[in-house]
Amino acid sequence: MNSSLWHGSLWLAWRQQRVLAGVGAAVLAAAAAIAAYYRSGMLDALRSGLFDHCDPGPVSCTRSDTGVPLLLDIQPLQYLGALNIALPVIIGVFWGAPLLGRDRELGTHRMVLTQGVSRGQWFASRFALAAATAVTLSGLLAGVFAWWWRPAADRSYGLFWYETTALSGSGPRVVAAALFGLAAGTLLGLLARRVLAAMGLTLLVTGAMTLVLEWTHKTRLLVPPHIYTSAGSVPKLPMGEKWSAGHYGLITASGRRDDVMNCPFPSGAQLKDCMDRNGYVARFYEANPAGDYWAFQWTDTAVLGGLALLLTAVTVLLLRRRI
Structure with missing residues (x-):
């Protein structure tokens, strides 16, 4: 296929996806602005000296005069973590499922294929653009979370590494999860006869996968815990960030x-x-221990990234039969 046809296919893919890309950019801009605002307030609170007497461990810290627990305002940060966890569902349902499914349902793919564009090029132009956008969006959102979280990380008044919004809402696993959602939605959009049906199936598949991974975290199925021992004659050392x-x-x-x-x-x-x-x-x-944060991250990344590659390969193999 010559370069003009390839560029034309990419241009058509961009025209079809530009609204979603614009929505993603707006969400990212809003998240960055909110993060900058609340992180500034977080740093002001930490510089005030109010938290200077607090231990860095998990034991709660209280005001010396009233006994009221001291906590940073981390709820907006947790909302961003929850958004990052939901990304594979959102991307899969609203981007992946219609990616091929919309053209199939309307029959517009036949017109494109008569212009000298092969099935593989038709798929590649759409999926490559969507994947690049998903990687950029998810990577930047994970980066915003990490930047915002760092001053409050693993503190009694902040957010510990093993809390769900931190463990699953940050790091490379967010990017792998976004690609998994896109790949799952794309495959289901190819298989289903209607886009709405594909969106419903994608919601079930990506939501179930998200819950399964959270279950593996809680049960330590993929990252076993360490065993720590101590004599009974003296108090055991504090768990700290474990x-x-x-x-x-x-x-x-x-x-x-x-x-x-x-x-x-x-x-x-x-x-x-x-x-x-x-x-x-x-x-x-x-x-x-706290170092297992990366063990959880890379394990999830391998699982989700591997599934994304597998689902994409299946989609490519089925293109000739379904289109």
């Missing part, structure tokens, strides 16, 4: 792990005596 898996207990010399309620005493003589009587040599708990 994300507890909710599993606590006692360990025998043979390595058997039992329920913590077998010796339900705080650190001290009672706990030590109970442990000695029952043959326990240490306590344990399971948690993910």
Whole structure:
């Protein structure tokens, strides 16, 4: 195919997608403006000295005069994280599903294909433009979140790395999720006979995938927690920025792990005596350290990116049969 036909196909793709691209640019501009405003207020609050006595760990910090908890205004930041989590659903439903499905439903693709444009070029021009826009939009939104979040990251008065809006609403997984949503919507738009049907199916698929990944985070299915041990005679060290898996207990010399309620005493003589009587040599708990933020990120990115590639390949293979 010559360059003029390719450029013409790209131009047509841009005309069809420019409204959505404009909406994405407006959302990004609004997010950046809101982030700049609230981040400035966050920095002013931190510079005021009100939080200077607060420990950096998870123990809540309170005002010394009233005992009222001290918290930064992070709710708008969490809203941006929620938007980033919802991106694959939004992009899949409103961009991916109509990408090929609209032309198929209206039959306008036949006119394009009679102009010397191959099926592959017709698909590539539309999908490449949509993918480039999705990557740019999601990457910049993830960057805005990270920039806004940094002053309040992993503080008792801010937002910890393992909270859903931070863990799933930031980093490279946001970009991979956006591409997955686009690929899923595009494939379903090709398979379904009506765009509305494709949009409904895309909503179910991308929403289910989002929930499945959140479930893997909670259960630590893909990123197992670390095991930390401590003697029962002294208090264990604070967890700090670790994300507890909710599993606590006692360990025998043979390595058997039992329920913590077998010796339900705080650190001290009672706990030590109970442990000695029952043959326990240490306590344990399971948690993910702060460094596992990147393990979760790259695992999600690999899963979502791999699925996006697979769905795109299936779409290409089905083009000849469906168009």
